[in-house]
Amino acid sequence: MTEHGEGGPVIIAVCGKGGVGKTTFSALMARVLAEDTSARVLAIDADPAGGLGFSLGFEVPRTLDDIRLELISQMEEGSKESPEDVRMRMDYRVAQSLAERDNMAFMSIGRPEGEGCYCRVNSLLRDILTSLAAGFDYVVIDGEAGIEQVNRRVMEGVTHLVMVSDLSMKGLRVVANLKEVADRMVHYSGAGLIVNRIHSGESTLNLQVPPGIHVIGTIPESDTLRRLDMDGISMTQMPEGPVLDQVRHSLEKLTGIPRRSFQI
């Protein structure tokens, strides 16, 4: 751990309605956080659609769900490995499933659970992920939809919640629901709304932001971003400009960590 995450890592969960740009924003945020070479960043793709690895240019060797299924299958076969041995084997497998590049690591959660209740398995993997996350300064989780899925499938202990929406009422309604659930379920240090894909001429002045939610950033529609996305180029190649400026600005507002920390 470095000085970035005093007392533990900053764990940011990014949630919102499907199609509003959560994954792209998560990738940009991970990229910006990793610009500080002294920081260690873990990006986690918890969206079953699984686009974060692609957006960050990572190959996924193995998903957490693959590990989960391996464990379940062994349990069903009647393995009586000691709990400590099971834990260590899973810990080994999780480390094996981490992809790394420079100061950023990446992990994919994979598909949601299938039939059956395997609470012990899920709880074990959550513990292992939480313990793994403690070794990083920043953790960015591209969430499925809401914080409850992040809590159940990834880890508890999210410190910051980023809700992403476009200008649509539908997107904002989802955000209101997200916040309500999060307030009931999570003790987080900060939360904020990113309004994404604002075209020139559009304004956020009359945006009906749900009560209790603060806008921490507005991301302009960007042809460059769209082109990178269309060509399958990693967000780490996104050139400097208003989009990255806004990502840095929103990180500062969200975490209180000075903006200069997020610049090269």
Add this chain to the structure above:
Amino acid sequence: MELFRQDIESIKLMRDRWVANGSGREMACAPVSWPAGGGRQVIMGIDTGIELGSPSAGSMSFMMWTEETGVVVDGRISIAGPDVQDETARGQSLPLGKLVLVEVEGMDAHNLLQRQREMEHTRYAIQLEGYSVRAASSMFREWIRIHRDAVDRGFHLSIMGSALRARLLNLEYVKGVELVLVTSPDIMVQLQPAAQRLRAIYDAIYEIENYPLHDCGNCSNEEICNEIEAIRELHNAAGKKENVI
């Protein structure tokens, strides 16, 4: 009771050969004076000074015990291949063969499984600053990363060996610990036949632990069970215990 007599002998013969032909060297465990740290701490590739036993480089990690005195040379560590401070090891990802030879006393069919497990678990408990280990005893694998700062501060494998020995000696039935470490890819190949046999022994032990009443006429471990009397003793004891319950 002896499960690993032949295996310890063959490992020691290999070790002697490596030392004699200069591909291996031996040293004594030094008292551990390395600061403690989190054993499963995360050391990213970018921070790694040397990596041993990664899934791509390969690893095999086995623990063998004997009750015979004078077989295990307590405190001796033998290394075939580069140690952490060797120039050729810096920044490398090397394979890891880790063979822990333990002298024990009072081992019998009733306490063996429990003791075996206790000894295996010591590897999870090594806490050294700048040293991260991911070990899966059921897969016989161990994956170590040593932080570049620890390498710069002089970490070497006998520090890890000494810490492991100290842990094992905390168990009252452990009387001596010797380590044979292999980090050379060429020499790792020579360990394969021994590893195959050790896997067979461990598979038989796990089978007995999990299925104490299984049918001997229909068992994949028949060969090793016929060869090593102690495995049969263990099976009989486990079967009796299960029947009593």
